[in-house]
Amino acid sequence: MARFLISGRSATGDMGPRAKAAHGMLALVFLVLLTLPAAALAQDQVRLVEAGGDQYEARFRSPLVGEDLAPASTVTIDWEVELKMGLLYGEPVLSTRFRYDVTDYRLQLPTLGPGAVQLWSPQGAGGGAALPEGAPLVQPYAVRLVFRFYAPSQNAYVGLVQDVEAPGLSGEWAFNMPSSPDWGRTFVWESGIAKGDWVKAETAKAIWTGDLRAEGARLDAVSWSTADLMAYLAEHNLRNRAIATAEAVNRLLSGAARSFGYEVAALREDPKAYYQPAFRPRISLRLLRKYERLLSLPHSLQDGDRTAYDEAREEARAIMAMMEDDAASYAEPGPPRNELPGGAEMVFDDGALQPVFVELPLAFTLTDNGREDVDRVELTISDSTGVVSSEVVDLLNGGTRFEPSVAPGPVRIAVKALSEGALGQNTCTIQVHSRIVKGPGEQEYSLRAGETASLLVFAEAPQGE
DSSP, X not given: OEEEEEOOOEEEEESSSSOOOOSOOOOEEEEEEOOOOOSSBOSSOOEEEEEEEEEEEEEEOOTTSOTTTSOOXXXXXXXXXXXXXXXXXXXXXXXXXXXXXXXEEEEEEEOSXXXXXXXXXXXXXXXXXXXXXXXXXXXXXXXXXXXXXXETTXXXXXXXXXXXXXXXXXXXXEEOOOBOOOGGGTOEEOSSTTTTSBOOHHHHHHHHHSOOEEEEEEEEEEEEEOHHHHHHHHHHOOHHHHHHHHHHHHHXXXXXXXXXXXXXXXXXXXXXXXXXXXXXXXXXXXXXXXXXXXXXXOGGGOOSOOHHHHHHHHHHHHHHHHHHHHHHTTOOSSOOGGGSOOOOOOOOOTTSOOOEEEESSOOEEEEOOSOOOOOEEEEEEEETTEEEEEEEEEOOTTOEEEOOOOOSEEEEEEEEXXXXXXXXXXXXXXXXXXXXXXXXXXXXXXXXXTOEEEEEEEEEOOTTO
């Protein structure tokens, strides 16, 4: 395995179809050759390309904040990425993992309370308000990375595009879904008159097997979502609820004064007293008790025509209901993190289950290949759209057949051993019944409880579709 370590760079960009790079790549600083077993791989190199220590600054706008309300939000991240490149049955296989850390942000978001927009920033810097520890921050997704290489045989630069749909939380490594593109859709020209075009298949093969020199990576496009943060604020930031409760209290006091003649001036609340802090994790118990008592005055205190008081009670309830509707209206249409399609690690190892190329529809069987001794597994099937199914399965000698509906592309079949049965390790045969294009149609694993075996299936649409 050839291992390329690439130094860092800095970049800035805007949200949109293309994010702009502000600084160029630095030179290749380290190259070391390693060897790695590659049972199903050709006797070729498996390259590991690393780019790290980079900084990326982006501007984006919440769909709930118009340009006339506030400037765009900004976020700065440090990021690093690793790309594994290998040949599987003579076809290119690419697997990427990505990690980022949010280092700074200025988030212009709809306010849960008075005003149109609230600025959130670390420690309340720059006139913003501080988010509580544990609040979900802005979520990058649909990250497009371009790895840049110099191909001496062509005296030109080429790029290799990788997408990471769900980068995960800040500080966590996240894998994309491994891909096996056609040779004619592997490299893009980064220089010359054909810049931006796909490199033809035969030339791409020559570039792959030649003296390919890694020169860096860039973030080519990033989308941003604050959906998780807005949902968190709607549930946990009680500022608007406190303000609404104060207004409801005042409405009830006015109704009680008109109906029963009470002097209430000294009991009125000032809603502006609840404007700060911008994040209010709770409502004063005193205020809540005051609201409840005024909403249900004892009959002994209702001396007079209660019409105005009853109207005030309806108005107070309407204020509280409107507040709940107001919080619900802040739901951003951007994708929550848990709805983003996850990835899977491509394992280049003799001990791993070997990837299989098949034609859809997908069908496979799990069979206990030893004595039937209550081996139990958790079966999770994922495709490019996310988790398709997850269920607990008891392994049987007669086998259990599965025919999941999956999207064309990479599919991950993960089998986690929940028990080892009465006779030792959790043993199983995975037999693929789909039309096999390349790879073994039948494989075995042996797991301890808690271990997971993953089978990567590259599923092609049926011919003619």
